[in-house]
Amino acid sequence: MDAPSAPSPPPVLPRPPALARRSPEPPAPSPVPTRHSEVSAFRTDLERLRFSPYFGRLSAVTQVVPQSGVGPVMHNRLTHSLKVSAVARVIAANLAARQAAHLDHAHGRTPEDDPVGAELVRLGGCDTVVSQAAAHAHDLGHPPFGHLGERVLDRVARTSLGLPEGFEGNAQTFRILTRLDTLGREEPGLNLTAAVRASVLKYPWTRGAWAGVGLRSLPVDERPRGVGTQPETGAEKFSAYALEAEEMDAVLAAHPAVAQGMQTLDCAIMDLADDIAYAVHDLDDFVRAGVLQHAPVAGEFRAWLADDGALAHADAESLSARWRSPGASLELLWRGLAYKDPWIAAREVFAEAVERVSTELAEGLLARPYDGGGMSERAVSAFTNRWIDRLRSSIVVDARPHVRSGHIRLDQRAWHEVAVLKFVHSRFVLDLPELAQNQRGQARVIEDLALAFDAWLCDPHDRTRAPRRLLEWVDEATEATFALASRRPELLSGDRGEEGLRRQGRARAILDYVSSLTDQQALATHASLTGRVPLPTR
Template identity: 30%
Template structure:
């Protein structure tokens, strides 16, 4: 008897491949081998993909999130393949140009319910990615188990007035309702989703600072010597990443900067010794944030094992505040670099012009995967959603190439981050 959490929406015949893999190991393999996962290699993380041999892309970020989530989940008693799959899959729905592209597509998709990267991830996993067909011939996406799909859901609720983040579009409600069967009705996330979310926070906060220091965008010395600069950073963080006031964050920042490994990066010169120190700092901070959450969760709920809805992840206030401050460093010194806004604006123009061109030229202008979906769409909002799906699937360079081919106009130049990139999820 297959447990409910290990069921797939479209039943599949038993496989005897000789590997003896579990259902969750199969889930992980399906994400790892998917086209959507490969495309993350050319999608913006903070710095535009391909602009530096050192810097991260959405693909490397997703691999790092999966590794952190797997180790943290295993220590708590979660199935490691479920949290690993969630980490690999969590960014599959992100469009070209990072959160700048996400904000642009949300405006362009107003006629069909908007755009949100996490809702798009669900759509990719359950509809757009080619792997399994339902009995009626429609795509079931990767047909992951209920547990794996639930673990990818950072925001398990539909769009709500005044709320920017959500996890499901209206026409994906049937599969959403199926995967959430038996889950609390209040939108509570399973433990595996909470583990993945904290792993995501830890990965991008620590690694964005690492990338920023290495690339020369982040200089820590002003924060070490200038109280006004520290106050300005705390104000940025209070306004974007934290519910705490700047005054409450100030002593946390002082303690964080007093960490010898972090303070030692003030004189970073790119040498082999300096790079080794930078990696040591990254490892130290990552381990500290993970250990704090594991210890606090076990202190509240016992040693475990814990999984699904038997416990909630407990992240101590200090660890969450330090993580937010690291995000703020990347925001202030990388994503808000002077002179970048013109390029961000051009990226948004490229997406707007590309969507408009495809609306005019569909279905002929669409890929073979999307053209039949456009023809089968019942109305204009449904056809617009297909166009948005097509554009969201593109990598950064592919979006520029498609735009140039369809409009004859030059594309968007490289940029880093974006002022709206304050959630980074």
């Protein structure tokens, strides 16, 4: 009788298309895709991101709350990205273990199969390094002052600079990775693998792809997130400008098992990790800075939980008019969730989430004022760790996700809890009058910068003295705009005459330049352009 043959090594998850780079690189030791070569390629991408000046710049871009003299250093976009990466790594590692378990079963090593692992393999698999790379890259496109700067640049671009496509932080991230950043080579971008480039496409479409689609033209159950709120201009959230639309299509083609309009698995992991880090980690800052106060937070939650039906049956107009009254804002949050996401929203689950956040945050963490001491620090850390563990262990793999969801998502309970935690941000931080006053000044800075650079570039007598990088980007963006108009004119919107195309190229370069500044660089540049600082003397 022949001796039993030794088991052959487990099969490798084949992802050669996802390893493809735009430009050739020095040949790897082995041309045959293996698990080792795949990991090596993805780690190369991760290191390129870590050494990118755009990544380092995030240390000087505010997350939500500016620096405070109380307690440890506040989060910025860089520390936020690192925490998103840590959360993404754990989620991806847990899912990758289930993939491996399925492959072991397929090879006869285990008696039982894991249907979740089988589904992950069918969809192309996830990778811990790719998920980390996505987390590192996800905020690269944030302009100075974060989401505020994003909104201002979008408005100014569409109303004053002749660029209907506007500005969007996610699309700017993809543009940085594929066009603006450089490895010191002639080719643009970081030359990342298709897997990593696809992993930042949270909204895998252009703004124009959804132009004209609104509440009446398409039911909410058929509209992805970020689509339908501005039908006249297109998608509110999108991950590629027209100039990078063909590149987006090319990297998505490397993931044929993922349905059109859906995120890749690594991208979905990054998106979840971003939500978790934002919902929980940013509360650290709000507590330490003294922004979150016990009385208003507890009052809001107590009023909604104690409601005898008056809030639930109040008409929307009266609720909106008295949104500052305790309980009214939470009721408006519930109605918004129920309208946008009826596929998962349930009032009883929402009530449980409100109860839990009220107990642990309003009546727990905030019941004792933060004083910077060890006990206060331990309380904040314990709250954060408990919630991070709770949320990252609440992951669902969905073979047939809703159009507003993804293949990897939070379960129903955790989804509601994240919504309530985010509500605390918007209601008790972003709506603060003192923060709003500061943000109005920041908005003025961003608008003035964009318009001032546009005026400078249109000055025939002084244009050549504009910043060299800006002039180079104007030439490159204008050339790319004309090339796209010749090759794929349907991707462009607005004036497509010669002067209109030149204006669009100039506007895109201005947005690239202003959005690449840090908060302090924006303030200093604004001061010098407006003559508010003394001119240097010789």
